[in-house]
Amino acid sequence: MDQNKSLTICSPQLGISPYSTLGGEVYDREVLKRMGELGAKIEVLLPKNRPFSRTKNVNVSFAPIKHIAPPYLYSFVMLPYLFKTYKKNHFEILRIHSHFLAIGALIFKLYKPNIRLVSHYHLDHEGILVNALNRLLLNSSDLVIADSNFLKKRLIMKFPRTKNKIKVIHTGVDQKTIKPLKPNQDLIKKYTLKNQTVLVFLGRFIKRKNPQFLIRLMEKLPKNISLILIGRGPEQNNLLVEAKKRGVADRVIFPGPLFGKVKLSHYSISDIFVFPSQNEGFVLAVLEGMSAGLPLVLPSSGAFPEALENGVNGYLVKPNNLEDWSEKIIKLTKNKNLRLKMGRTSRQKVLKEFTWDIVAQKNLKAYKSLL
Numbered sequence: 001m002d003q004n005k006s007l008t009i010c011s012p013q014l015g016i017s018p019y020s021t022l023g024g025e026v027y028d029r030e031v032l033k034r035m036g037e038l039g040a041k042i043e044v045l046l047p048k049n050r051p052f053s054r055t056k057n058v059n060v061s062f063a064p065i066k067h068i069a070p071p072y073l074y075s076f077v078m079l080p081y082l083f084k085t086y087k088k089n090h091f092e093i094l095r096i097h098s099h100f101l102a103i104g105a106l107i108f109k110l111y112k113p114n115i116r117l118v119s120h121y122h123l124d125h126e127g128i129l130v131n132a133l134n135r136l137l138l139n140s141s142d143l144v145i146a147d148s149n150f151l152k153k154r155l156i157m158k159f160p161r162t163k164n165k166i167k168v169i170h171t172g173v174d175q176k177t178i179k180p181l182k183p184n185q186d187l188i189k190k191y192t193l194k195n196q197t198v199l200v201f202l203g204r205f206i207k208r209k210n211p212q213f214l215i216r217l218m219e220k221l222p223k224n225i226s227l228i229l230i231g232r233g234p235e236q237n238n239l240l241v242e243a244k245k246r247g248v249a250d251r252v253i254f255p256g257p258l259f260g261k262v263k264l265s266h267y268s269i270s271d272i273f274v275f276p277s278q279n280e281g282f283v284l285a286v287l288e289g290m291s292a293g294l295p296l297v298l299p300s301s302g303a304f305p306e307a308l309e310n311g312v313n314g315y316l317v318k319p320n321n322l323e324d325w326s327e328k329i330i331k332l333t334k335n336k337n338l339r340l341k342m343g344r345t346s347r348q349k350v351l352k353e354f355t356w357d358i359v360a361q362k363n364l365k366a367y368k369s370l371l
Contacts, residue, residue, distance in 0.1 A: 006039050006040060006041055007041070007092060007093065007364070007368060008040070008043065008089055008090065008091040009035065009040055009041070009042050009043070009091060009094075009367065010045075010082065010085055010086070010091040010093065010094050011028070011042060011095040011097075012044070012045040012074070012081070012096070012101055013028055013044055013046055013097070014046075014047065014068075014071060014074060014098065014100065014101075016032065016046070016050075016052050017029070017051045017052065018051060018052065018053040019259070021259070023122065023171075023281075023283070023284045023285075024098070024122055026284055027097075027120075027122065027284070029052075029053075030174070030356045030359075031359055031360050031363055032058055033055045033360075034356050034359075034360030035360045035363060036058040037056050037360075038360060040367075041057050041059075041089070041091075042057060042059065043059050043061070043089060043091060044058060044059065045060075045061050045062070045063060045081045047063050047065060047066055047067070047068050047074070047077075048063055048064060049066055050062070050066075071098075074101060074104070075100070075101050075103040075104030075105070076103070076104060078101065079107060079108065082104065083108070086112060091115070092116060092371055093115070093118055094108065094109070094115050094116070096118070096119050096120070096137065096141075097119075097122075099125075099133040102133040102134070102136060102137035103133070106136055106137065109140055116143065116367070116370040117140060117141045117143075118141060118142065118144075118145065118366075118370075119137055119138055119143070119145070120145045121138070121145065121146050121147070121151065121155060122146075122147050122151070122171075122281040122282075123280070123281045124151060124155075124158075124281075135158075138161075138162045139161045141162075141165065143165055143167060143366060143367070143370055144162050145167055145366065146166055146167070146168050146169075147168070147169065147281045148168060148170065148281060148282040148306050149168050149303070149306060150302050150303040150306065151168075151282070152166050167366050169359060169362045169363060169366065170282050170307075170353065170354060170359065171281075171284055171287065171354070172287065172355050172356035172357075172358060172359035173284065173287035173290070173291045173354055173355065173356065174291075174355075174356060175350055175354075175355050178292055179292065179293070179347075180268075180343070180347060181265070181267070182268060183269050184266075184269055187266065187269050188269055191226070191253050191269075193226055193269060196224055196225065196226045196251075197224060197225045197271045197332075197333040198225075198226050198227070198228060198269055198271050199214070199225065199227045199228070199270070199272050199273075199274045200227075200228045200266065200267065200273055200289070201214055201228070201229050201230065201231070201273075201274055202231060202288065202289070203230075203231050203277070203285050204231055204232070205229070205232060205233030205234065205235040207235060208277065209276075209277045209280075210276040210278050211229055211231075211235065211276075212235065212238065212242060213276045213320060214227060215243050215248065215252065216242075216322060217276075217322055217325050217329075218243070218246070218248040218251060219246040220323075220325075220326040221326055221329060221330065222330065222333070223251065224333070225251070226251045226252070226253065227248075227251060227252045227253065228253045228255065228269075228270060229252065230256075230257065230258050230266060231256075231257055232256060232257050236254070239252075239254075267288075267289070267292040267294070268292075270292075270294060271294070271295075271332070271333075272294060272295055272329060272332055272333075272339065273286070273290070273292075273294040273296050273314075274296075274298075274325075274329070275298055275304075276298075276299060277299070278299075280302055280303065281303060282303045283303075283304075283307075286298065287307065287350060287354050289346070290307065290349060290350045290354070291346075291350045291354075293343040293344065293346060294343050295313060295314040295332060295339050295343050296308050296313060296314030296342075296346065297314055297315050297325065297332070298314065298315075299316070299317065299318075299319040299320075300317060300318060301319050304316065307349075307354075312342065313342050313346040313349055314342055315328040315331075315332075
């Protein structure tokens with residue numbers, strides 16, 4: 001492809017809301033925005049009246065239906081749009097994030113085989129239907145972008161035909177917005193955190209993300225350690241009950257889901273980012289903790305070692321091992337200089353490897369290599 005020619009990408013989406021904190025939606029929103037800023041022309045279809053931010057070179061159209069359930073039906077809603085958009089703009093790339101849209105993408109590819117189909121894969125869901133759709137989608141794709149080397153290996157094991165078409169591009173973070181700040185004294189006073197070392201978790205309260213483990217962990221930790229759990233979800237009541245049962249409720253803070261400056265102010269009063277999830281791709285929340293200048297304590301499993309260098313910007317610990325987690329957290333609690341040094345390294349690693357600008361540039365380069 002002529003490198004001076006602008007690339008046209010069609011990307012049907014279930015959502016790219018500027019208010020969303022869902023990992024997949026944030027990823028698509030930020031990457032599409034920045035590829036547009038880099039000169040690519042982006043055509044997006046959203047369900048009727050879904051929110052979005054106006055962005056350079058990103059054109060948004062709406063489907064006639066607002067609520068699409070189950071989401072698989074969106075494949076059929078988007079098909080007329082794909083043909084209409086192709087007739088008008090002759091896009092070169094059809095970009096699909098989710099297996100929800102696999103059927104529509106595959107039907108379109110049958111009629112337009114010269115279009116390059118790019119599939120983004122972020123979390124290894126299980127299930128007969130999911131695996132069947134992903135097998136069809138990924139085997140028919142011209143390029144598969146996985147967000148970690150760990151996920152790439154999982155994909156090759158499940159779908160061997162994808163081996164030579166997978167490219168790893170990690171996710172990113174907005175380093176200009178999420179950055180180290182001076183501790184918010186009003187919040188320290190509000191939560192009675194003076195002379196406390198503060199752990200922070202950000203994510204949905206669901207079993208897969210394992211916040212219940214942190215409640216059990218708090219029982220093992222000294223009383224000068226507190227925990228902020230940012231988020232909400234179906235496990236919240238269970239977490240509250242468990243915290244009271246274990247006698248740590250006075251050291252566990254539930255501020256709810258936080259956004260913008262309020263979320264940043266809570267990072268500012270935190271000392272260590274913790275995330276004990278049992279099944280993840282390359283987690284955006286972890287990159288936020290790094291960008292905020294915090295050391296990490298994460299499981300040694302999955303893709304976490306691709307963000308955390310053990311002993312350098314935090315510690316990799318045995319999954320669900322209370323003794324290992326408590327040992328590393330206590331070590332960081334006792335050594336403020338070590339925490340600060342690791343936190344600075346986290347921030348430097350983000351600036352070098354994990355900004356959204358870097359992610360968008362890598363995606364665009366990969367797309368252009370297909371043409």
